[in-house]
Amino acid sequence: MPVYSLHRLTELAATTWDGLVPEPQPFLRHAFLTALEDSGSVGGRTGWQAAHQVLLDDQGQPLAALPAYVKNHSYGEYVFDHGWADACQRAGIAYYPKLLGAIPFSPVSGPRLLGAPVAAAQLLDELTAQLESQGLSSLHINFTDEAADALLRGREGWLERLGCQFHWRNRDYRDFQDFLDGLSSRKRKQVRKEREQVAGQGIEFDWREGHQLNEAEWDFVYLCYANTYQVRGQAPYLTRTFFSLLAERMPEAIRVVLARRGAQPVAMAFSLTGAGSLYGRYWGCLAEFDRLHFETCFYQGMDYAIAQGLQRFDAGAQGEHKLIRGFEPVITRSWHYLCHPGLRAAVANFLEQERVGVQGYSEEARGLLPYRQA
Template structure:
């Protein structure tokens, strides 16, 4: 990219304002026919499903403001961006920041959020088209987002669950760095689930085998469905499960019923729905999304409670499916130290932040420095309590250091 060229940044109020091919060239630059997208949540069709189903938009607190970077008229980069009227559905919690800012007399909301709504999955947030100077695209998108934040009198900009290299690049242009933790499973070339169990300590192998037996002891049948095997009645069942979980966790479920119809229409090949059935009737389910290298666990729910069924549908079935399809990782969503005993190890997650008020920015920076150290200490402590045999754990850490 010639330094004399001017990059034009525009903000969209709907994903429909950009051609799907232009967006997806940036979101999945290595995409190929028949290959799942690198990250299904960043595709035009996923973001469109959220908007068209009114899961985001008017009345949701998530107003689309997607950024598009153009050079000479061609799209060179995009960013999924939203004006937020609250801090719900983000999974990188800044409620304490909002309360402190408002106690000091400021207005924290609205703010800008570069994220995929309701989705705590790591992925690129500065999406550059293939062949472009990625560092220059990142710089242009950051400058554009900061300028929109400042010129509209917004309190802050937040870029959550970004990739680690973006985290580093963001710090170079003055953004504040934050870390968190999740639990991910890694495939070390296992031939089957028993191969994975062989890497665990004897006690943990026995525990997992017992849990898998208990999950189906009451006569349940488990089916993993994707693509054309998914039918509308499966989404009717899962909607019941999702409503039950959502009402208990969030008060009001984030996604509308129509969102699941749109998954059926345009995303069923990137969707894996694991159902537990009694006499052909679904009684529990776990929803996953399929990427080129990862399986992303998202939602779970049930109308019947059975011992260990949550572990079976959400964790063990996901591992089974990832091994069978050669995927490298399973990301099982936010939080949950209970995942450690099931073979999911702690990893860092990353976010970037820009605070308009200089004094508040300094206070947040001090907090984040202490928080990063605490997160690092906790991950080290948890890693020492891994279910893997020590020699295998050391090798895994070295391979992914």
């Protein structure tokens, strides 16, 4: 059965693509991925060239798919292989271009190999067989779910890599105070003090869905988002147009909390929701206020998840500072198929050592959680 590479996802109908997605996670939706493409956030000179892989049956209907991009760098992936690329450069081995199965700029675990397992396995085998003939050094699939892990584990040539994130779980809390009651006394006082400090600066919060923001407010959201990159001397990954397109195409999945001081907005956090989860993605502020980051990015999202009955809050990739606020360590997985046998052997050895470190780090982090001991 043929495998086709789609350089624009609009070549496939939204209902056809979304019909392959096993859960309503917003990042996999046709609307999200085409907003990235149509806004210029990927494509062009970004180093992200859409190459979505689709296995078709004899009637031309998709059986399996992988959202994928040809990459000429390793930025915006959040599974860091810069060291592998540097080693290849020193050894005279071409590491780029590579094929990446992932959601751009979104370190969120979820389905990657879409379709029935038998078809997805056939798609995998076809892709790895074609890599070298297409001038690609490797295939990487980042932030996989359990179904993809089951297909990839033990498969010849594939290397598993572990990572660690911090997610908050809603244990059917009645309200935020109910959550606080489960913390140790010292941590409970710290969280309460942080929230009081923000309130004492006269800052209030306003939650909006995608259709409830006008273009001027989207300008503010983007200004805040872009500022988080600009203060580090970097260019933002996403364009301003992306936010307007997403608000047009999937407004029901968007949640934005605006922090205001009087009538003046001073900060925001942008999230998406779906599959019983809240996904905190972007934040930014235009003025410095003590503890505002923790309130806007964490406590407001926890409050919202409790009020809406959402079971999980994924507030982003990094941050040991989340631990003392009740976010628990979660192991993430990515998978890597490297064509060059010497590189594959070297990376396999590195990953064995890294795995021990990641698992140890996760266990150590779990011991630092603020919850009261039973």
